[in-house]
Amino acid sequence: MVEQKRVVSKEELERALNQVEREQFLAWREHPVTEALLTYLHNKREDLKEMWADGAFAAPSTDEMAIRNAAAQGAASVLDDLLNLDEVTLRGNDE
16 A cells, blocks of 8 residues: 655644754754765756756757756756755745
């Protein structure tokens, strides 16, 4: 039997994130698994840059090339957000 994952409401997520202390966040950030994940994300971002430099997003039409480049820029932006995540951003407030 496959276990179904429970969907967490926005309110439940906010309550949980507000309970994260700075020390807990830093411990998570310095954990070897987190460091491995961040290294993986960094490498994926660098791969995107290399792909762009190699012309991987070139296309026969300017519209198609614009779409490919926009998708790559969006992916790079998400990777940057994850790599630069801090506890204030995670909570979604300014303390």
